[in-house]
Amino acid sequence: MSQYIEEAGPEATRREADETESSRASRGWWDRNADEYQSEHGAFLGDERFVWGPEGLDEADAELLGPRESLKGLDVLEIGAGAAQCSRWLAEQGARPVALDLSHRQLQHALRIGDGLPLVEADATALPFRDGSFDLACSAYGAVPFVADPVTVFAEVHRVLRPGGRWVFSVTHPVRWAFPDEPGPEGLSVSGSYFDRTPYVEQDERGRAVYVEHHRTVGDRVRDVVAGGFRLVDLVEPEWPAWNSQEWGGWSPLRGNLIPGTAIFVCVRD
Template identity: 50%
Template sequence: MSNTFSDANRTWWDQDAHDYHQSHSAYLSSFYWCPEMLHEKDARLLGDVTGKRILEIGCGSAPCSTWLRDRAELAVGFDISMGMLQRGTGNLVQADALSFPFTDDSFDIVFSAFGAIPFVESSLTVLQEAARVLKPGGRFVMAINHPMRWIFADDPDSFAVQYSYFDRSGYTEFEGERLTYAEQHRTLGDRIRELLHAGFVLDDLLEPEWPEDLTENWGQWSSKRGKIFPGTAIFVAHLPQ
């Protein structure tokens, strides 16, 4: 019986891998941080990656790590879903984000682009693991669904409020007693406090605006919503030297 977020989401993403790639082919074609299609070549949130060892958390089929492969010294991605990993190439590892299979101080940069962090019981544990494998002074960047998005219905045309922003109980789906999908919710303040508790210094918080020429919906992300309020929050941080 699946009783944990990890078990449920491993099975969910294994089963959804084909449909996910069919639905989001443009987004998965390169290193885009978010449904607003912010590309790393333009944003440069990772900084100069030349000669750097980089780790991606929750890489899925690893379009981001693939883009980095010829630019960095080493780009490694890991994900809990073998179904997703089998669609990628390169230095890919199957692992749970609650326990990184890497040694201390082994990477210059660690990042996540909508991977793993919203899908675990303890996002703080993921951040602590990221801090553990980062070298002193290393950079950490995570892009997640904007916490304000949580309150709205999962519908790109709806502005109906469905949940309380302050309800941290998360979202779950069950088949009988078996947990089949799970997603956590934290407020913006929670996210910042977790970063600080894990030992990071917060450098920036980006809320990408919806591009004028982008008309394609991405799940609940749409131009209708995106022109009014943010759908993505990107945290840029570093470890002290």
């Protein structure tokens, strides 16, 4: 859930939000809060590091996209790229990444960091690429949690991938939705139903959504992956490492040692 509250103090609620409202809210939220986000988390993310989530699982070690040496020469699409840190790491391995994000301000941070990566401002539900343009696609907490119909995103990724291509994405672990979004002891007691799929919405005084996040259960995510045309080959739940002492919103060493915080889905386009 959001790690920043606007000065106007939006109301947090649970209600339905369709694709149009969700997309508009996400674009606005990230454009407004990109500076704050990069200032707070930029050091942890690095300029040229591929981190899958707050636990700090690094693609250099996990190799969920494949062995590092196999990335050379591959066309890779990063969805919800933010400041394109992951794409920059991929380029260092010899891949040819394209960094896509809905937020213009996030991509401005990618330009600030530099290195001349191809940057595309677009919605993940309508990817502006030809069929079979990429060998791999990835997303570290980008796009998937913020869309009303993730199958639309998966189907688009399937379309732009070549046969045999991998699609790897990370999201908040679905079990976390049953707990308060708090890093301390208060975040260890169940406060809601895991099976309640009602979106989390922050709205302004006029009732307009300024932030939307959608919940899916683990089973929902698996079914969505299959409905999008993919075969699920792995589901990674990173454990909290001893070296990581930071808190990131509701993620913390206390909670991370007890319940999973991130789920990473490794999928293949046959």
